[in-house]
Structure formats: structure tokens, C-alpha cells
Amino acid sequence: MRNYDVVIIGGGPAGVQSAISARNSNPDKSIALIRKEGIALIPCGIPYTMHSLNSVDEDILPDALLQKNNIDMIHCDVIGKDNKILRLKDGNQIEFDKLVLAAGSIPIKPPIPGIDMDNIYVLSKDYEYLQKMREEISTARNIAIVGGGYVGVELADELVKKNINVTLIEKLPGLLPTSVDQEFGSIVQTELENQGVEIITGVGVEGFSKDGKNIKVELENGNSKIVDHVIISIGFKPDMRLAREFGLEIDEEYGVIVDEYMKTSDDDIFAAGDCVAKRSYLSGDFRRIMLASTAMSQGRLAGSNLFSINVLKVFHGTLGSFATKIGNTAVGATGLTETRAKAMKIKYCTGVSESVDRHPAKLPNASKMRIKLMFAKNSHILLGAQVSGGDSVGECINMLSVMIQKNMTDMEIDTLQIGTHPLLTPSPLAYGVINATVDAIMKWYN
Amino acid sequence: MRNYDVVIIGGGPAGVQSAISARNSNPDKSIALIRKEGIALIPCGIPYTMHSLNSVDEDILPDALLQKNNIDMIHCDVIGKDNKILRLKDGNQIEFDKLVLAAGSIPIKPPIPGIDMDNIYVLSKDYEYLQKMREEISTARNIAIVGGGYVGVELADELVKKNINVTLIEKLPGLLPTSVDQEFGSIVQTELENQGVEIITGVGVEGFSKDGKNIKVELENGNSKIVDHVIISIGFKPDMRLAREFGLEIDEEYGVIVDEYMKTSDDDIFAAGDCVAKRSYLSGDFRRIMLASTAMSQGRLAGSNLFSINVLKVFHGTLGSFATKIGNTAVGATGLTETRAKAMKIKYCTGVSESVDRHPAKLPNASKMRIKLMFAKNSHILLGAQVSGGDSVGECINMLSVMIQKNMTDMEIDTLQIGTHPLLTPSPLAYGVINATVDAIMKWYN
Numbered sequence: 001m002r003n004y005d006v007v008i009i010g011g012g013p014a015g016v017q018s019a020i021s022a023r024n025s026n027p028d029k030s031i032a033l034i035r036k037e038g039i040a041l042i043p044c045g046i047p048y049t050m051h052s053l054n055s056v057d058e059d060i061l062p063d064a065l066l067q068k069n070n071i072d073m074i075h076c077d078v079i080g081k082d083n084k085i086l087r088l089k090d091g092n093q094i095e096f097d098k099l100v101l102a103a104g105s106i107p108i109k110p111p112i113p114g115i116d117m118d119n120i121y122v123l124s125k126d127y128e129y130l131q132k133m134r135e136e137i138s139t140a141r142n143i144a145i146v147g148g149g150y151v152g153v154e155l156a157d158e159l160v161k162k163n164i165n166v167t168l169i170e171k172l173p174g175l176l177p178t179s180v181d182q183e184f185g186s187i188v189q190t191e192l193e194n195q196g197v198e199i200i201t202g203v204g205v206e207g208f209s210k211d212g213k214n215i216k217v218e219l220e221n222g223n224s225k226i227v228d229h230v231i232i233s234i235g236f237k238p239d240m241r242l243a244r245e246f247g248l249e250i251d252e253e254y255g256v257i258v259d260e261y262m263k264t265s266d267d268d269i270f271a272a273g274d275c276v277a278k279r280s281y282l283s284g285d286f287r288r289i290m291l292a293s294t295a296m297s298q299g300r301l302a303g304s305n306l307f308s309i310n311v312l313k314v315f316h317g318t319l320g321s322f323a324t325k326i327g328n329t330a331v332g333a334t335g336l337t338e339t340r341a342k343a344m345k346i347k348y349c350t351g352v353s354e355s356v357d358r359h360p361a362k363l364p365n366a367s368k369m370r371i372k373l374m375f376a377k378n379s380h381i382l383l384g385a386q387v388s389g390g391d392s393v394g395e396c397i398n399m400l401s402v403m404i405q406k407n408m409t410d411m412e413i414d415t416l417q418i419g420t421h422p423l424l425t426p427s428p429l430a431y432g433v434i435n436a437t438v439d440a441i442m443k444w445y446n
Numbered sequence: 447m448r449n450y451d452v453v454i455i456g457g458g459p460a461g462v463q464s465a466i467s468a469r470n471s472n473p474d475k476s477i478a479l480i481r482k483e484g485i486a487l488i489p490c491g492i493p494y495t496m497h498s499l500n501s502v503d504e505d506i507l508p509d510a511l512l513q514k515n516n517i518d519m520i521h522c523d524v525i526g527k528d529n530k531i532l533r534l535k536d537g538n539q540i541e542f543d544k545l546v547l548a549a550g551s552i553p554i555k556p557p558i559p560g561i562d563m564d565n566i567y568v569l570s571k572d573y574e575y576l577q578k579m580r581e582e583i584s585t586a587r588n589i590a591i592v593g594g595g596y597v598g599v600e601l602a603d604e605l606v607k608k609n610i611n612v613t614l615i616e617k618l619p620g621l622l623p624t625s626v627d628q629e630f631g632s633i634v635q636t637e638l639e640n641q642g643v644e645i646i647t648g649v650g651v652e653g654f655s656k657d658g659k660n661i662k663v664e665l666e667n668g669n670s671k672i673v674d675h676v677i678i679s680i681g682f683k684p685d686m687r688l689a690r691e692f693g694l695e696i697d698e699e700y701g702v703i704v705d706e707y708m709k710t711s712d713d714d715i716f717a718a719g720d721c722v723a724k725r726s727y728l729s730g731d732f733r734r735i736m737l738a739s740t741a742m743s744q745g746r747l748a749g750s751n752l753f754s755i756n757v758l759k760v761f762h763g764t765l766g767s768f769a770t771k772i773g774n775t776a777v778g779a780t781g782l783t784e785t786r787a788k789a790m791k792i793k794y795c796t797g798v799s800e801s802v803d804r805h806p807a808k809l810p811n812a813s814k815m816r817i818k819l820m821f822a823k824n825s826h827i828l829l830g831a832q833v834s835g836g837d838s839v840g841e842c843i844n845m846l847s848v849m850i851q852k853n854m855t856d857m858e859i860d861t862l863q864i865g866t867h868p869l870l871t872p873s874p875l876a877y878g879v880i881n882a883t884v885d886a887i888m889k890w891y892n
Contacts, residue, residue, distance in 0.1 A: 332870075411760070412760050
């Protein structure tokens, strides 16, 4: 029986980050990472394995990072635990002092009649499954994607570039419905429609049936759509199999319960990433946020604090900052949306701006940039931000994430010092984050 | 004689921003902007009028913003003042209640023998001068640029793209010598050299002489270079003509003295932008920082606070955040460089990271990203940052500027929540700002 000071279960971003942070904080401890998959993928790269990347292999999460940090890698499935000894499927046992559970998430397979037919895929993070799917859809003519969250819209964007006729179906009234307000969802919709994607929102799928060699997708409104392949991408749920096996406290819907430092109900077991129940920034209620960047942030905290609190957590709740790119337009959000703020009955004031992300606007690669900020009405702190524009949206969202995490107010942003450059940013006079702030200030002071 | 509540002198970013902010804070006041130029340019776009833009006209700062805000525009030169009445060159007089002086800066013309010869230009912000220069260098074969600051390197990048043989001469030992540490200056140097620019550093110019139809550029080390045109771009100095005329307190080298709210030694006169003496972030000493983004930040403060303090200034000193792009690589910096920190005898610790700004790295448009952060050794706050990489460097520098302005510490960045996306940012595991912070933490804790 092997024995390690630290054992991590799971080879995704949370697991790898926990391992690296554990190593950084504990140069002399023995650390092992156990994962059941032979090959781990970069999860957010998965949609891009369908077209932008030449193969699923180009999306492999390299093991070099673990080797470089002197972390042993064990390929096996964990099936149970007796005290501090893990039982592996191959009969081996591993003893640990501290354990990090980073079991990840599993795709949600909705109970739609006919879902088990051939040529209907439930998008997963499994290397072999994705290889098979990529191969099989290579000859597809008509594909329906069920689910208009970010993975669904990214998949639609990829598949339409393969000259496939794509129909994207979302049950809620718009795209990215839980991530952005609908003026930003409609930007994504326009980008996809301009490329020829057919978009059906506000209607669920009732069933799948055979139609010769094809699949008939039956919609709740009585309409139907004939396609040759269907990809289901309606989200993931926390993988709680081992948490249950280990007797950890869990929330049936949201995942493993952890404290501020990612410690579970068992003092020697931490958890991080998709399998963990996350509390939302500000409201404090559970939210299903499954982002690699969030997983990383949790993994860092778990890995650093296994034996003692080395890194104080200073920001409470999960922001869920994200960005994506559809067609030529990037869209991102951080903090609360207006929809969420209304639901939470927060008094807020919004500010908006439109600019061009180069100056003068006639420079090559200039994109229109739209920003919406939301401030707390009396406290004046930034609550949330949504941005669309060129590729700089990714880091712009991160700047806004920092502002939220540091409780920046409208007046602080009004006096902010930033840098601008013709080839890289909007002009200083048109800098959107500041101008949207001024718009909010004008609305409530004048 | 016309009479205005607010008069702004100067049509650059500081003037225009002062006018707009004055309007935002004072919907009912009468506001006029006086500028001597018939046409105002976007200053940071000037290098790009030589090639990337089709003409100097494409770099015009539009007057529409002023019209939209109901700001009268007066084209004339101000020559003096009697109490609160301005004397214009055309004989007219303008009475003001509050005045903002945004007189800008003028190019430094070094006392080098032969500098007044034909085909030697001192780069200015003047529309007609730039049109003439663009026209005259259209047939150039060999150009020497004197000055390797950001305008000089941007000009070199533009001219080499016109298939001109470019020699860039910088007196100090490397490029961007006062803006970045030399591991970043050398990135710019490599980008230019890869395009064929000849770079001479550590040597000043001693004189210019005729060589047939050409110009002989004589260097301090005895070498010389034969070219057909020379562009001098060694910086700008504050335009203090009117400040002297008005009897305002000035620093002879750095510009008009203002208080925290941009008020000069005269209670009714404010100043903003290049003509103002700026105190450096942290050290508090005067630094010659002339950036449109800094001018905008000052203009906003001046315009908002003319009649009463509406907007408290919460961050003291000038950061001087900037970014530029040379060849395919963007480079930016904010806060202190290591060189400055050493000169100030600050105890610091640096952290570095290298990553790729897309993930997986095989996605199109992936660029190598290098980050260097500097933290105060005992206080642990972020003091400065330098970044090179793809176009996202612009907004990444702004995120780092926010971090400095909010006194973020190493541990706060370690627990930061950010968003990542394959097509827009490095992978969460490789996110450079966090990994450079961890590198610094590891250096001083382990």
C-alpha cells in the first residue's frame, strides 16, 4: 500500500491546480493525483475540438505540469474509502493524510423520449466519446443543438463553420439566458444568425423519433425539425458519487458542502471545482457555477491551505466571471446581471456605453464595444458588468472582476487612471468602462 | 464681448474631456472651448497616420462630441488675460467665470548642429505639418528616427512597413528606456529588428550635415549614417506660454503647478493634461508623463470640480499606465519599473510568468505572454507591472492599473477570481497575472 501526504482525486483544472498549489505550499510533502481518465482534456476547449482545432488531441491537458511539480500520477478509478485509505478499482490501496476531492461534473441527460437513439450525443468531457462524435459528425448535413448556454452557442459557432446546417434550440426565451441580460444574449443570437444558424428560443424539446435515416426533433409547440444528428448540451451536474461514498455532507442539487477554505464535513478532506456547491457573490445562495476559472480559484485555495491556513480568503462568494466569442464578437459578464438583481430586489442603477475598441476607428480590426454596468443605488459599489466587443473583452471582464472584488464605487471608477493605445483599446475619451460609469452617475445625480 | 461660465483653452484630450465633464456636472452653464488649431488630431494616433491610416485626416478628433454637449467652439489663439477677460489674437475678448488651461505640449527640438536642414522633421501634433511630412517621406528610401521612446518605436514600426530602410537611434542603452525595464525593451527591439529596422542604442547624435542630396547623421561614437530624411522624436515639453502670461505658478521643467483637484495658483483657473506638472505615484516627485489617458483622467477631475468638489480624488499621484504594439507584440507597463524602484530604494520582490494567451495553445492567433510584477517587500502591495503579448495586453495593463490603485496585495491576487476563455485569454492554470504573483510569493516565503 502506497502512502502520500496529499492525494488529489480528479485530473481537471481544480485537481491539477490543487496539486500545484499543494506543492507550492509544501515543497517536501509527497503528493499524488488519481484520475480515472487515461487522457484529461482542457474542458473549455472542448467545443473548439470540433472545428478550430485539428483534433481532440490538440485539447489535451498536458501532464508535464504535474511531472514538473513532482506529483505522482495514478490512473485508476477510486471506488471507496476506509478511514484514510482509498480503495482503487484495480485492487490497490492508497493511504492519505489530506485528500482533495475534485471529482468534477457529469453532463445532464434530460429524460426526453427517444434520447437514446443513434446519432444523439450528450456532450461530455470524455476523450474517446468526443473523438467518436467528431468523427461521426464529419459527414453531417443537419445538426440540432439542444441548449443555448455558452457551450451550446460555442458549438453552434463551430459547427456552422464546418458548413453544417445548425439549429440551436433553447427552452428559455433567449441565448445565454442565465449568464447575461437579453440585450447581450441578442448580440450572440445575431452573430449566429448572420452565419446562418437557425435559432429557436422559448420552446423545449418534447421528443426524438426516427424519420427514415434521420431524427425528427419534436418541439413543445407542435413544430418539428428533421436533422441527421443531435447534440444535447443543457449543462452539467456535480459528480457526487465519491462524496456520497465517503459520507461527506452534500447538497443534492448543488454539490459537496465546503467551508470558506474548501474543507468538507470531514476535517481531512477538501473539495474543489465543479463537484462543490458554490455560493453566489452578494446573495450567498447556492448557484450552479461551473467554470474552469472558478475551479482554479478554489483549487488554489484548497491546495494552499491543507495543513494550515496559509492564504486568507478575502473575497466571499463566487463571481462567475466568464467570456466567450461567437462569430467575430466576444461577450462576457461578471457579478450580477440586471435580471438577478431584480430577482434579489436590489436597488440598482445601470450605466451603458458604446465605443469602438481602436482609435481612430478607421484602424484595422476595430470592433464595436458595448458595456453595461450595474451599481448599488445607495452603496454605489459595482455589482455587475456585461461587455461585448473584440477579443479584448476577455481581459476587460477581468478588470471588471477586480473592481467588483475590491468593492469599487462609481466615483472611484470616475477618477480611475487607465492606459490607452490606438491599436489596443478605445480612445481615452471613449473608454467604455469609465463612460458607462459616468452614464450611471448622470442618471442618479442630475 | 462674449461671456461664458466656463472657458477651456485647448482642443486635445484634456481640453475636450474637461469640457464634457464640466457639461456633465453643470447642465445649465455656458461653456466654450478655444483652440488655435483649425483641426485637432488624436495625439496617440499620429504615428499611425504614416502608414496604417490612409491619411492624416483619418486621425482627426471629431468636433461632434463638443457639439453634442452644447459646447461653443472658438478657433483662435489666446494671447493674454486681464482679470477674467481673455484677449484673443483676432482682437475679440472672452469673459469667463472659470477657466481650464489645457495648453498641451510642444515637441522638444534638441540643439543639434544642422537640425534646421531640409528633410529633417521634428515630429509635432500639427495637422498641416504632418500632412506635409507624410507627403514628403512617401518617396523616402532611408530614414533615421532619433528617439527610442514609444513614439519613436511606433514610427519605426510604421515606416518599415512602407518598405523604407529605417535606422532608430536612442541615446540611452535600450528602447523605451524610461518606460520599461530592459527585458521588455529588448522585446520591442527584437520585433523591430525582425522587420529589418537597424537599431543603435547608447549613442547620441552629434550633428547633421549635407552629403550630396542626403543627410549625414553623425553619431557621438564617430560613426555616421547616410539617410534621405530624419525624424526627431525625443519627447515633448509642457506648453507654458499662457501659464506664464497669466502669472500662474509653474515648475520650469515639469509644467503648471496644480493642487489635487487641478486648480492652479489662481482660484478660478484650473489646468489639465500635458501642460501640468504631474507627481509620480508612490514617490510623489515630478515626472514628465504625457499620455492622453492621463490627460483624460485630469480633464475629468478638473471639469467635474470647477464650482465645487463633486468628485473626490481617491488616488494620488500619476500611474502613467501605457501600452503600445510593435510588430505583432504589444508591450505595456503601469506603476513602477524595477529600475525606478531601485532608484527610490524601495525593497521589492518580483514575480514573472510566461504563458500563451489562448488555450489550448494551438488555437489561431495565440501569442506568447510575459508578465513581470513587482510587490513591496514588507507591505506586499503591487507596485508595478510590465506585460508583453497579444492585443489583450492593453486591457490587461488596465486591470493591473486597477490593482495598483486599489493597493492589492500578493495574497489578494492569489485568491482572485477571474474569467478565462480559449479564444480570449490564457488558460486558468496558466493565467499570467496570478502565476507571476505566485512566483513572487514563492520567492519570499519559501
